[in-house]
Amino acid sequence: MKKLHVLFSVPLLFLMAFSFFAIPIFASETVYVTPKGKAYHEKDCRSLSRSKQIIAMSVEKANNQGYRACKICTPKVASTRRIETNKNASTREKERHLVGSEKYVRSISKLKYELSASSSPNKQRTKTKKWQALCVGISDGDTIKVLNSDNQEIRIRLYGIDTPEKKQAFGTKATQITSGLVFQKFLSIQTIDIDHYGRQVAVVELPNGTILQEHLLDQGMAWAYPQYCKKDFCDEWEKKEEYAQSELHGLWQDKNAIPPWKWRRKK
DSSP, X not given: OHHHXXXXXXXHXXXXXXXXXXXXXXXXXXXXXXXXXXXXXXXXXXXXXXXXXXXEEEHHHHHHTTOEEOTTTOOHHHHHHHHHHHHHHHHHHHHHHHHHHHHHHHHHXXXXXXXXXXXXXXXXXXXXXXXXXXXXXXXXXXXXXXXXXXXXXXXXXXXXXXXXXXXXXXXXXXXXXXXXXXXXXXXXXXXXXXXXXXXXXXXXXXXXXXXXXXXXXXXXXXXXXXXXXXXXXXHHHHHHHHXXXXXXXXXXXXXXXXXXXHHHHHO
């Protein structure tokens, strides 16, 4: 008889324990609505006291049918899920920001490695790959802003040339010519270096295949920059400058034209 009592009492205790824990869990998932109402409520919400017909349903079903949480009883299920949703959204935003930052840092690190490899006499010379970007801003004749494929804004300093400063003669004109050639256009960019301002120093190719630096030299809107222009093609760029000077193109109409680097030293 005792054994029989034990056999029946163990399952009974298990069922009681399950009911004790399960009922609140299932109850927390149950909300109540009315046929003409637009919100779901807790069972004891005073908004339900005047309703003749009350319908019980799961919170998922209520959300799917377009019901919103009652502002009077503020169902715990709704508030908990709202907090979790906000936390998840915040977490996703932080993750996106971190991924974007890490990706940018990795790209800069890779670029610096490639540049150091290409400039080292003890390593096989390599060329940095060209990349495409949309020009979104003009700072002056030799500095522009572009958006890369990751939608990051990058400042580009034209390699190997120097255009007149804005306060110099032809400074505004040089800026206008650069703007007309590149603004809102997709450019092909080959980075040569990164300067101490964090700008990428690069050769910029226009959509028609023309090198922007060469065009500015031809138009007499820039000097070849002997201090920094060290590539093989710089000899050709110096010849372009000399030809523009002989033909009095652009700034060479001024017999007393001062190179920008000398003008800056005086300031």
